[in-house]
Amino acid sequence: MKSEAASTPEQELRIVGFLCNWCSYGGADTAGICRFKQPTDLRIIRIPCTGRMDPLFAVKALIYGADGVLVSGCHPKDCHYAVGNYYARRRMEVLKRFLPFIGIDTGRFRYSWVSASEGQLWQQVVKEFSEQIHRLGANPGLHEKIDVEASLFLF
């Protein structure tokens, strides 16, 4: 079954957000509580920690047609689990370098650090990233079929 987003008018694109429960998810809540207006393209998935973030999730989303992927967590040093986001940062950096190999524009991927109180910052991150994705336009999809599972071994 097709998702709702796919059948929407042209101007709305599909952005998947992976947010850690303790900081950025709370930051997005704060932005909402403060009624900070944001573009509507983003859909958020809650994870306990950016350390939980398997780069494969982002790769799969992009391969299956998401137009952008945003990962956000606690500021380095503020991780609820002490070090999770250090691992995350390393993995995200590798991911960024890897995306061009499967023909995906690195501009479609971004990670950020936003704390639970930084509603304003969250609004800014969402605005900027949404604008960036709109500039890039809809994800054209992959030209070549690639073995997603195999790509795992690159990490």
Place this chain on the structure above:
Amino acid sequence: MAKRIAYYPGCSCSGMAIEYDQSTRVLCDALGIELVEISDWNCCGSTPAHSYDPLLGAALAGRNLAIAEAQGFDVVMTPCPSCLRGLKNAVKVYEERKQDFLDLLQMPFSGRIRIISVLQLLYEDVGPETIKNRVQYPFTGKAIVPYYGCLLTRPPEFAQFDDPENPVSLDELLRAVGATVPDFAYKTECCGAAYGVTENDIVGKLTGRLLDMARRVGADAVGVACPLCQQNLDLRQSQVNRYWRTKFRMPILYITQVIGYALGIDSERLGTKKLFISPDALLRDICKHFEKVDESHLG
């Protein structure tokens, strides 16, 4: 210990401090170190060039290093701490502003050359132990205070030698020749060298302080490793005495002269006659025939 290194005397040591140059040469010779003067060396620019732009100073000093490199040397030794700083600065500027430096110098330069002072050579490469074993006339019973001056060990990251607050190299060399070495609190205080000519009130005050402290700790002489310090303490001692109404008559000897003398080198060859405050009485206590030393043991 046959060893060949490049030698940079510098302007002071070929003029006012000629005895530092002489004593350095004869001492190294006696220790089996062959000094090869950098051919046609030029002034390193010293503080004045540095004050315009460290780049200018670096290029002037760099010419000497480039010549030494071309002659195949990997170590340059200089007795003068001010030249030491100038030469080391050249390497530093070369690392920081390579292109500007080379544009100015217009000579091939690799920057791999090591620059040391004669004090460093004596302390690290020869070692107090070696010197101790070769002493003929120990300075037993004589108190010599070690005065390093401000430049030899500071700033520590640049000097890469000894401790910046409590250096010991000169102390240990003096001890090696049998001298008593009192705790000298002004070891690294600045003597005002840079203003010998321009602001001699300042020099008078600072050197006076140094001499006073040396006397308080019971010094018979001051051992130095810098031509500018030496000049201020020795040549200007009379000015200090006028300024402070004191009657200092404190011999100021280069470390190369002290060691050379202890090793049995003729004082004439060490240039002690050129000192303004005569060290003769002190030297006579060490060796009665100080004017006619038998140098046969030097080999």
Place this chain on the structure above:
Amino acid sequence: MRIGVFVCRCGTNIANTVDTEAVANKALEYPDVTHATDYMYTCSEPGQQEIQQAIKEHALQGIVVAACSPRMHEATFRRAVEKAGLNRYMFEQANIREHCSWISSDIEANTRKAMDLVRMSVEKLRFNQPLFSSYVPINKRVLVIGGGVAGIQAALDCAEGGLDVVMVERESTIGGKMAKLDKTFPTIDCSSCILGPKMVDVAQNDNIHLYAYSEIDSVSGYIGNFKVGIRKKATYVDWDACTGCGLCTEKCPAKKCYDRFNEGLGTTTAINIPFPQAIPKKACIDADYCRYFTKGKCKVCQKLCPTSAIRFEMEDEIVTEEVGAIVVATGYDLFDDSVYGEYGGGHYPDVISAMQYERLLSAAGPTGGHIRRPSDGKAPKDIVWLSCIGSRDASVGRPYCSGICCMYIAKQATMTRDHLPDCNCYVSYMDIRAPGKNYDEFVRRAQEEYGVQYFRGRVGKIYPKGDRLIVQGADTLLGIQIEIEADLVVLATGIEPSDGARGLAEKLRISYDDYGFYMESHPKLRPVETNTAGVYLSGVCQGPKDIPASVGQGSAAAAKVQALFSRDTIETDPQVANVKEIACIGCGKCIDVCPFGAIQWKTLRDGSQKAQVLETVCQGCGLCNATCPPKAIQLQHCTDDQILAEVNALCG
């Protein structure tokens, strides 16, 4: 699975910008959804009842509520579904308020987004599994590491509450630094008068078992059930027999031993009781100095001891204790001032540290409380204190403020003026930091009533002149250089974590900062907890503090332990990692990354090694899950399948 979807209107909060009815209708098209409706206030009593009723009526097996943020009401709804007989993890909440209705006024776009969010929740829920907490019994004994004032306070508060306390102190007596102090700011109470009774209480309390002269060897287990190996270091004296009579210490011929208690002012004997009020008051031989150990001959103490307590053959011994919680109170050490060559600490005898000065002031100290300078025993006429030695100094790697020295300088200077009214006291300072209750008043008094001369500016150099010291400094308020001739210079050395703090942290699996101070779980809201459940902090081991703050934290840590022990069991959070043993290839990567040491090896019958998660220790971060190459380890309730289901709902 039969899924019910409830879309909340939140009054107008959601309904104003989301067509909730349309969202509910759309939900009926999603797989497994058998019931969907919208409701005015879902979290209200009637709202919850509506859900419970629907569960029964439609035999629902899973519930999705599309409403506010789960950070707001997830717990409420989980309880509600549980009451209706579902497992509480068969619930998902879609955030259509904070993440949707409130951040855009475009009704069409919001409605579309809400539909997506509900769909993602439904797809995730289809992979949910019932999860069950387990209950592990708590061993209601607590270990306190470090017997300074902070550890003593924690131990006494716990024992007061009826808990069994094990205290481990590495010196031969408890008391820590406070036992060395003479008087304490800001009230100038006598330190041993207020600490002494507490130390005695530790000795006399039946609930406290003290291991002095002992250290932590190993720690295993988890909250409620730690197993701790304690190394009892050899004292060469049988403490059950020793009565602390002190005969041995009087006659021991090895009299040139470094006196740790007196900070190296003076010497002591190889067999030694640190001070008269020591707890336990037992003798201990320092093998580095004892003639029998160094030269093979002596045994004078053995001949003298009336209770035959000396045991030269004694060796270190490891004992094991089982506890349910740990309080770390290992305090601090002082910065080594000899790093500053220009001040001559360790070189000039009359340049001493503030702790040494504290011993000079103490009536029980090496000078009997008379202020005498170490070089020649003369009473000083001019004393200079230098603040911030090894504090606020990036060039020696100590950029932080030690927090206590400004105050103890004021204390030492006023007390000096009391003891020696003719002695001039000078203090060099950069800023005066005295933010406690009655603290600034105290510093003002030092200046106004006691005539202590403060000058603002650091000191550049100290050097001897005759038998005095010249202190060369600057008065930056005047913009000039100044000189003071002094008989004695006191360096206010800063605080650093106690020696070995890092090693202990590794054993306890707690984190420490760049300097080795232990990290609290949250700098404001969880100041005595660590990120390792069941391990608490108190005193200076967490960061510079004075006595009131150390004691306060000791009590706070005790309160946390009491709260933990007020239950008989710990309910574990089942949202933890879990290993599918068949898939595990035994690579050990998960063990390496887990920040909490929650994974260990398990050997199967065929001898193969598999990872195994300690449910009670796992905090549910998921780092292992993301790391595991064959994805054998999965974080329950947030598995790869569940996350990918959400991704697929959007992009598939």
Place this chain on the structure above:
Amino acid sequence: MKRLHLLSLQQTCDKDFIHRVEKESGQQVSKCYQCGNCSASCNYTYVYDYPVNQIMRLIQLGQKDVVLQARSVWLCANCQACSTRCPCNIDVARVMESLRIISVEEGMVSKKKIKLFYDEFLSSVKKHGRVFETGLIAAYNIKALKPFTDADLGARVLKKGKLELHPHNIKGRKDVAEIFNRFEAYSKNRDID
């Protein structure tokens, strides 16, 4: 010294000057927390108009004119005591040196005689390849209008045979002069940038 009475912080703060000092010296002046250790350690504080910690403070406040005209800038002997002891790891001597360089560029040299000495020194080097001490001191004393300074010493130096009466011209003195020329060209270009 020119005493400052009222400093209007916004109007007199020259931010470009702060950047220039920081760039020239490679030091971050905002790191200075005014402990005063540099002034406590500096042997020249007593002749300075502004002790060196105040120089640092004035730079932080962007007080270009006051700083560049300060006597302290040219009385600093570059002895490195301050840099060795600064708790904030600031190379203070390097900052002072940068101020000398900038003050030359800006024509704001406070101690003209020291500058004069440096000029004479360098022109001696440019001419001969090495410093001709006798000529240098004579030239300096005449230009500084104090021909008899150190005259008492002159005779004694002469007696010891230490004064050279003729300059030693090195063979490569043209090469040395070329370095000076290239440097001048380089400085001019840099000014235009």
